[in-house]
Amino acid sequence: MTQYLNLIQIFSGVFAAVLIPAGILLTVKKLNPEKYEVIPVKTTVISTLLIILGLLSFAVTKTCTNYTIVTEENYELWALYFASLEEVIKLFGFTVFIPVLFRLFKPKSRKEKPAEEEIIEEDQEN
Secondary structure, three states: OHHHHHHHHHHHHHHHHHHHHHHHHHHHHHOOOOOOOOOOHHHHHHHHHHHHHHHHHHHHHHHHHHHHHOOOOOOOHHHHHHHHHHHHHHHHHHHHHHHHHHHHOOOOOOOOOHHHHHHHHHHHHO
16 A cells, blocks of 8 residues: 555645646736736636645645655545645645736736827928
């Protein structure tokens, strides 16, 4: 059983290490200060779900770690998973709100440069 736990722990750890940064990077890629656009809702939802899946996968990693420590006690696997999930949420639960925060911050409006526009219009008239 411990051989399988090690494999599950490695795969879930790698899966979490891919999903969480992917969710954050998906939101960060949509940030463009030159366009002054709000991040789309679809992007926010997808990146939030990726982060949640990454945290759930990290909870599996923590469960495997805690299972090897608590083998002598008669805990069920689900109880151990929920205890590990609670620990992960306490430590890293704030990362779920990163895409939402990026969406809530409205971009500043464009600053128009009337001096340049007037020069261009004057050049076109001449």
